[in-house]
Amino acid sequence: MKLTILGGGGFRVPLVHEAVATGATGLVVDEVALHDVDPARLATITAVIEEQGRRLVAEGRAARLPRLSATTDLREAVTGADFVFSAIRVGGAEGRIVDEKVALDLGLLGQETIGPGGLAYALRTLPVALEVARTIADVAPEAWTITFTNPAGIVTEAMRGVLGERVVGICDTPIGLVRRVGRLLGADLVAGTPGTGIDYVGLNHLGWLRSVTVDGTERLPGLLADDAALEEIEEARLIGKDWVRADGALPNEYLYYYLHTDAAIARIRSAEQTRGEFLAAQQGRFYDAAAPEACCSSPLELWSSTLHEREATYMAESRDEERREEDVAGGGYQEVALRLMTAIATGRGERMILDVGNRTASGDRIVPELPEDLVLEVLCEVDGAGVHPLPVGPVELGRLGLMSSLRSAERSILEAARTGSRDAAWEGFSTHPLVSSPELGAKLLAGYEAGHPRIAALLSGEREGHRGDRLR
Structure with missing residues (x-):
């Protein structure tokens, strides 16, 4: 079995390799093929993974080390793949800095996936994601594509337009x-x-987590009423215990940016550097020090210490404390990806929350008010026959409105990515629920055109080769 990782020179790729090599899900992978457009970073992460493999063997933790290959040729990497993990970062951390700062300079939220920064990230990523999807369709049409590329919802939706249901976010x-x-x-x-x-x-x-049933009894209202219990739930601490009680649901942690927008902006602006600047500097130091020609004693040790710092400071603008160890732990996206891959490959059933099309296994729309091809995040059953979304209860009007508004803006950005339409891009930035202003939308668009040559080229009818794609 061949697993291809697109964005293979990205910082978090060793997490995927470790999960595969230790047989975390019981699946045997024969080959892991790494692809990246940056050969230096690809060489560095390859060195980390090779040392990681030797250590896993020495510690007796390796179930079976997969054969490792690395290439900058997309078609070579994908050919023969059974699964493709798409985890590219178009523009790298440097692009994220522009995404954040253009928005912040206009008094708007500057964050990687939420708000106008997320739309800018999508606008330069979607053309590459579509190119990747077309390549997979050409040389590995039976492969399953599992995408972690942000913004995950609209990227998954775009790739499904090419590859259909064999793409899961x-x-x-x-x-x-x-x-x-x-x-x-x-x-x-x-x-x-x-x-x-x-x-x-x-x-x-x-x-939103709207219902929790145990042994036939609804437990969420009791949980929301218990201050001590909510203190153990990171999302409730971030967003506010009184709010989650009033709302009657536990939100995804990213709702912080919608519910406490002004506070998030103030915290980001008061910091010495944005998250993008932090990661660009931190990872720049790592890649420089761990490069094979730098001859550091242990690329793996350097990677491990850098990872801990990165994870502990995740979403730092929303917290008054460093992340608790129990909130950092829990498997991460690599476990989710491996569990999904294992369920499909072996037929061993799993239930997982995934980004999928708006249709249940029985053919009904999951959320009847939304388009059938819109990608939702819901609980699914996964087995050898594929991914089967499960029904949900009726979606409340306020949640439905926010979901519709966000995806409408993202779909305008997708139209701009497909057609080069500047008007579509303007509409997308203007109608995002955290912008809601044609004037600000025009300023955002002008700022991102000035800061991102890729976006300027796209909207002027030009095209350029993609560079700086990496795992997030």
């Missing part, structure tokens, strides 16, 4: 929320045990 934040709740209740909430389950619905980075 993943994120580790919904399952992190469900696990925290399950830990408190002493129950596995997604195992499919009769009388036990959840209702989670939304878009990527915009979702």
Whole structure:
């Protein structure tokens, strides 16, 4: 079995390799093929993974080391793949800095996936994602594509337009929320045990856990009423215990940016550097020091220490404290991806929260008010026959409105990415729920055209080769 990782020179790729090599899900992978457009970063991450493999063998933790290959040729990397993990970062951390700062300079939220920064990220990513999808369709049409590329919802939606249902988007934040709740209740909430389950619905980075049933009893209202329990749920601490009680649901942590926008902007602007600047500097130091020609004693040790700092400071603008270890732990996106891959490859059933099309296994729309081809984030059953979304309860008007408004703006950006329409891009920036202004939309568009040559070229009718694509 061949697994291809697009964005293979990205910082978090060793997490995927470790999960594969240790047989975390029991699946045997024969080859891991890394692809990246940056040969230097690809060489550095290859060195980290090779040392990681030797250490896993020495410690007796390796179930079976996969054969490792690395290439800058997309078609070579994808040919013969059974699964493709698409985790590209178009423009790298440097592009993220522009995304953040253009918005912040206009008094708007400057964040990677939420707000206008997320739209800018999408606008330069979607043409590349579509190119990747067309290449997969050409040389590996039977492969399953699992995409972590942000903004995950609209990127998944775009790729599904080429590859259909064999594209699935993943994120580790919904399952992190469900696990925290399950830990408190002493129950596995997604195992499919009769009388036990959840209702989670939304878009990527915009979702809500609205029901938690254990042994046939609804437990969420009692949980929301318990201050001590909510203190153990990161999302409730971030967003506010009184709010989650009033709302009657536990939100995805990214709702912080919608519910506390002014506070998030103020915190970001008061920091010495944006998150993009932090990651660009931190990862720049790592790649310089860990490069094979730099001859550091252990690229793996350097990578591990850098990873810990990165994870502990995740979403730092929303917290008054460093992330708790129990909130950092929990498997991460690499576990979600491997579990999904294993369920499809072996037929061993799983229940997972995934980004999929708006249609259940029985053919009904999951959310009847939304288009059939819109990608939602919901609980699914996965087996050898594929991914089967499960029904959810009726979606409340306020949640439905926010979901519709966000995806409408993202679809305008997708139209701009496909056609080069500047008007479509303007509409997308202007109608995002955290912008809602044609004047600000025009200023955002002008700022991103000035800061991103790729966007300027796209909207002027030109095209350029993609560079700076990496795993996030």
